[in-house]
Structures are given as C-alpha cells and as structure tokens.
Amino acid sequence: VTVLQGLIAAEIDARGPLDFAEYMQLALYHPEHGYYTAGPQRTGWRGHFLTSPEIDPAFGELWARAAEDLWTACGRPDRFPLIEVGPGEGGLAAALVEAADEEFARAVELHLIELNASARERQSVRLGSGTVWHDSIDDVGSVECGCIFANELLDNLPVRVVEMRDGELLECFVDHSDGALHEVFGRPRDDFPSAYLACIGVDLPEGHRVEIPVATQGEIARIAGILSKGAVIVIDYGISAHEIADRPSGTLVAYSETGVDHDVLVSPGDRDVTSHVNWTSVLDWFNGAGFKTAGPITQREVLHRLGARDLDARLRVDYDDAVASGRGRDAVAALSRRQALGALMDPGGLGGLQVVIATRGIATPGWMTG
Ligand SMILES: C[S@@+](CC[C@H](N)C(=O)[O-])C[C@H]1O[C@@H](n2cnc3c(N)ncnc32)[C@H](O)[C@@H]1O
Secondary structure, three states: OOHHHHHHHHHHHHHOOEEHHHHHHHHHHOOOOOOOOOOOOOEOOOOOEOOHHHHOOHHHHHHHHHHHHHHHHOOOOOOEEEEEEOOOOOHHHHHHHHHOOHHHHHHEEEEEEOOOHHHHHHHHHHOOOOOEEEOOHHHHOOEOOEEEEEEOOHHHOOEEEEEEEOOEEEEEEEEEEOOEEEEEEEOOOOOHHHHHHHHOOOOOOOOOEEEEEOOHHHHHHHHHHHEOOEEEEEEEOEEOHHHHHHOOOOOOEEEEOOEEEOOOOOOOOOOEEEOOEEHHHHHHHHHHOOOEEEEEEEHHHHHHHOOHHHHHHHHHHHHHHHHHOOOHHHHHHHHHHHHHHHHHHOOOOHHHOEEEEEEEOOOOOHHHOO
8 A cells, every 4th residue: 555545545534535636636746645746757768658758859859840840930039938848757858959950949948847856857967958947837927939848748637537327427436445445436526527528519328437637628728828829739648529439438547667557546656547638628728718729630640741751761871871880889779769760650559649739820830730
C-alpha cells in the first residue's frame, strides 16, 4: 500500500467516496506523493513510458519547421514566445531550440509550464539559459504572437467516470475496504455528466462506460486566453464523440514499471492514470474561445508533411557514409535514429497519436489542412 493510498483512504473516511476526478487529481498531482509531483522521472528511457520527444530529437526537429512556419505566418516578429505546457523531461523544447535556424532562433523565447521542481532541474540541464519557467499558464502574461505546444498533456487531466446501468446514468466513485481501493456506483452529485453527454450528442448505450473531462475546458480556456495571435498545437491520444460507442469500457488505463493495464486504483502515486482526449469537445472549446481549428490528423501524417521523409533520407546518407568510412559507432547511431523515426511514424504506436491545431489571427498552415 502506498503512502498516498493511505492518505486517499483517510480522505474517503472524512468526506465519503471520491469521484474519479478527485481521485485522479490526488493520484497524479498530490503535492508530495502524486505520480507527477513526487519527483522521479516518469517519461523517457528512465521512466515508465516513452513519449515522442524522448524517443528522438527528430520529433522536435520536425516540429521546429512547423514553429518557424507559424512565426512566418505571424510576420516574423522579433520576439516569438514558444510555450510548452507539461514539458516532461524537456526533449521537445530542447530539440525545437536546437533545430531552429539562426534568424528564427534569435526570435524564439522559450517558456515552460512546469510545477515539479525536480523536473525543472532536469529540464534546465538540457536547456540553456534564456528559458523561463512558470507554475501556471496564467503566469506567462498575454502573448501578442506565439505558439503553444501540449504533447500528451490533456490525457492526464482529471476525468469523472459514468456508466449506463438499467437505463440510469450512474457515476463511479472510489471507496476503500480491506486495505484496497475499489469502485462503488451511485447517482452523480450534479448534472454535469448528463449535460456533457447531451452537449456532445452522445446517448450512452446500456452497459457502456465513458469518461467525463471536467478539467479540460478550463485548461483550454486558460491556454487560449493568453494568445492574441498564433497557434496552439495539441498532440494526444483521442477519440471523437461518435467513436465513444466503440469503446464500451471507456479508455482509462494505468502505466507503471510493469507496463500498461486497467488497474487504475492500484498503488496510486506509483502509476500514471490516463484517458483518451475527446477531440469533439477539444475542437468545440477552442472554437468557443475564438480560435479556428483543424484536425485531428495522425502524428504520422503531420510528421510526414513536415518532412519526415527528407530527414530519413539524411539519416540514411549519414549511415552509408559512416559505414563507408568504417565509423561503426556513427553507423549504429544513424541506424538507431532511423529506427526511432520509424517509431514516431508507426501507425500502431506513437504515429497513431493525433494532432489538433487551433489558430487565431493566422491561416491554418498547409501541413494541417486536407
Ligand atoms: C505524459 S506527461 C507528458 C510530458 C511531455 N510533454 C512529453 O511528451 O514527454 C504529462 C505532463 O503534463 C503535466 N501536467 C499536467 N497538468 C498540467 C498543467 N495543468 N500544467 C502544466 N503541466 C501539467 C504532468 O505533470 C506531466 O508532466
């Protein structure tokens, strides 16, 4: 039993069963013992799962082309804030800055939204001076023209969980007994879940379970609120409202050192808890905030449009050159980079993540249309 599980049990004793969003907030973001707040590295080769930025700098290198394109669409201003929310180990930010060509690099101002002090320290080792850290997106202030990235952020925001049972929408709460946390079902405490489902036009079939994003709209409003002109790029696992019926058990999963499973109530604080983003809502919320949206399009397709094939050809030349001149170590490095690029494009893996762009004051870039 983790320390956090004991704290959650005490909270349940004091207040009654928690709704799943309350549980998830504690499991991931409890100030001392939350999965993302406790300190250890979670993403990357030393963590529990690999995200695109940690696979290879190719991800950031390709996105640097996109960022430069957006800077050009904004009229190549002298200052161009690049803001990343939830930068993890900093791989995307580091590669973006590294790959930016000279003129663009001079305009780039890097802002990272990171709460975790140990993550900040690890990020600062990878990023030179000039990076600015903030506790919250609100602290960035208003951005006249810039670009905001959120890679695998929204899937970690708290969700409530409901299920249709005998024609009644019931909510899943978290209770405890005999040293374990378990689900109990009851009437929702308010009409947020039913109003949300009505809003996205979903009539939940009997026996089906679905997650209700309770924090995402607020997060999107805060992100959208700071940007007068430019783009927000959201990359995540997601489904659209009409695909909910294809996922009768919902999309919640847990990641830990033993891999991925459905035991989201086991060892809170030691395991990631994540659910698919609802793209229909994400688009609605950005549109409601005055943005134009495009996507979702698969990461595979977008990286392809941003020049993944050229990058692969370049790595192939590096490999051939290294082999021809007997530089074995360089050959292995180029080969493993080509494999990493393949993993970023893999439709059954990271390439299957989806990308949404929300723009204000500029046209939708060509790599996100069609
Ligand atoms: C799955 S990790 C992704 C990290 C990184 N973007 C990557 O791709 O490797 C999600 C991160 O988002 C952070 N996060 C969640 N909510 C946040 C918020 N409101 N503001 C900033 N970061 C947040 C978490 O702490 C965690 O580090």
